[in-house]
Amino acid sequence: MKIKFLGGAGTVTGSKTLIESNGVRILIDCGQFQGIKPLRELNWEPLPILPSTIDYVLLTHGHLDHCGWLPRLVNQGFEGKIYCTSPTAAIAKLILLDSAKIQEEEAERANKEHFSKHEKAEPLYNVDQAEKVFPLFRVVKQNDEVTLDAEISARFFNAGHIIGACSIALKLENKTLVFSGDIGRDDDVLMYAPVKPKKADYIFLESTYGNRIHPIEDVKLLLETYINNTFHNNGTIIIPSFAVERAQTIMYLLWQLKKENRIPDIPYIIDTPMGISVLDIFMNNKKWHKLSEEECVQMCRMFTMNSDYQETIATIYDKQSKVVIAASGMITGGRVLSYLERYISLPETTVIIVGYQAEGTRGRKLLEGATDIKIYGKYYQVLAKIQEIEGLSAHGDQKDLINWLSELENKPEKVFLVHGENQPADELRIKIQEKFGFDCCVPLIGQEFEL
Known part of the structure; x- marks a missing residue:
């Protein structure tokens, strides 16, 4: 089994994690890069593999940094299924349409007012391309075991964060891989507390606030x-x-x-x-x-x-x-x-x-x-x-992230810290190793691991 980090590594945006197992390719999230220009420019780069060779996309939730590259993926040949919860499908549709409209408007304005460095500014994708994603959505229910392929299944369980957001437990090759997605807070005003995983051989944990404790403020x-x-x-x-x-x-x-x-x-x-x-x-x-x-x-x-x-x-x-x-x-x-x-x-x-x-x-x-x-x-x-x-903040802080690991009944073989800038991720790595003794790793974009 191979894992390749195509985004959301060393940065909080562009989440994309590729799993290859026995000829099946699964992409966890398909997010857009945001922020500094070198990251934004990655949105225009092709994936290192052909999108047509990806079989499934599993979406943790509908934020742009987790679903915003789907129109590019589909436009470049992806024809597989996109699994997510019902609220996530609804939100992703809204966000992709909104993103496409904004990009079309900004490209038009850049061309009209001549503030683009390009001869002609183009949107990353347009509304038509965004709409071509929608027929590929497949809705799953919380905690249901969904069979993707022979001996490959996935289960979505509540992550808090936003409506519809889930962590994903992926079972394949007699291993359980748990992808946290974005973890919410235990005391959120609107969302229920995240559900903690009980068993995982490999964990892919977000680290947005890996070095921060949210202040206790009114x-x-x-x-x-x-x-x-x-x-x-x-x-x-x-x-x-x-x-x-x-x-x-x-x-x-x-x-x-x-x-x-x-x-x-x-x-x-x-x-x-x-x-x-x-x-x-x-x-x-x-x-x-x-x-x-x-x-x-x-x-x-x-x-x-x-x-x-x-x-x-x-x-x-x-x-x-x-x-x-x-x-x-x-x-x-x-x-x-x-x-x-x-x-x-x-x-x-x-x-x-x-x-x-x-x-x-x-x-x-x-x-x-x-x-x-x-x-x-x-x-x-x-x-x-x-x-x-x-x-x-809708993201858990360092205490929340560590607490999310607290109910594991086994010691995972490795914890990959993703969706965080390098310093927060590294500080969280040290804290997890000190508290649990888990082997932790902060992967880089483009890095590949054999499990």
């Missing part, structure tokens, strides 16, 4: 403070947010604060069409989260939901104080850029960062104190207040 108090301070300065609050789960978590917390009369009576706006669509997925998949239908309905009543871009323009030029939740979460694209073009240079603005920011993203640059940021080829001075709330 998230509602921080939101209340930032919103009220900005309101008293006649400013606008912009919350760049992942459209899936994070936007809904922030909505829930703001709804709670409003019910408690702790934040002002100003417009609260969701400006992410995908985030609005995800609310329907929440309503249709109640077993996957803690909210009741009535809570979903009441929460949504508090917010103005912008679907049409003309509504976005009207909101941007509305001078009153407001709270805007807009995608994308790492400020790599989407409608949040339109807001920041107007508001990032106003000192009365507050930008609240509420999720992981990959290396090279605008969000990471803002957290690191950038004095200007580039949007659509132009530089804007950063005069807005940049605040971070770490307590809203």
Whole structure:
């Protein structure tokens, strides 16, 4: 059996792990690279194997860094089955369509305004190519054993993180390989705690926050403070947010604060069409989260939901104080850029960062104190207040990741630490070896192992 790391190694994006066994090829996740340019350029490179030779893709969840390269895979010849849970299939469809539209729009804008270095800017994939992925989805239920091939089966079990997210136990050649996907937190506001594996011969564990412990902070108090301070300065609050789960978590917390009369009576706006669509997925998949239908309905009543871009323009030029939740979460694209073009240079603005920011993203640059940021080829001075709330992360921290290993009934032959930058992954490796004595490895992109 061979394992090859085609992405999500040494970085938190581009997750792709290839397994080859007795002539069968399985790809765990098929994510898009984000962040620094050398990583983004990898999205344009062909895989080291022909996509037509891959038999199955197993998706842990629907975030872009786990499913966003599927249109390229299909366009280059993949015709196999893509297994995932029902919410993951629904979310992946939304995210792929949204990604394709953004790429088409940005390529068109780059060509019109001549800020691309290429003679003609092209999208990584278009809407038609994204839609060709959808017929290949095969929905699986939590904890059901799914037979992929002779003597190869997979079981999906809850990982927390976002709605539909699962870890995957893959059985083949009398071995059990467990792929964590992204692990959520034990005390998440909306998601249930991740299920811990009981048996694994090889583990592929995410390490996004492998060197961090989330601070114990009162998230509602921080939101209340930032919103009220900005309101008293006649400013606008912009919350760049992942459209899936994070936007809904922030909505829930703001709804709670409003019910408690702790934040002002100003417009609260969701400006992410995908985030609005995800609310329907929440309503249709109640077993996957803690909210009741009535809570979903009441929460949504508090917010103005912008679907049409003309509504976005009207909101941007509305001078009153407001709270805007807009995608994308790492400020790599989407409608949040339109807001920041107007508001990032106003000192009365507050930008609240509420999720992981990959290396090279605008969000990471803002957290690191950038004095200007580039949007659509132009530089804007950063005069807005940049605040971070770490307590809203949907990723488990170092303690959560170590705890996820705590119920194993056997000692795995090896633990591969993936989906993390090198330093966090290496610090997690040391902690796991000290606590459990497991053999740990931090693989590099392109590295291959025989098991």
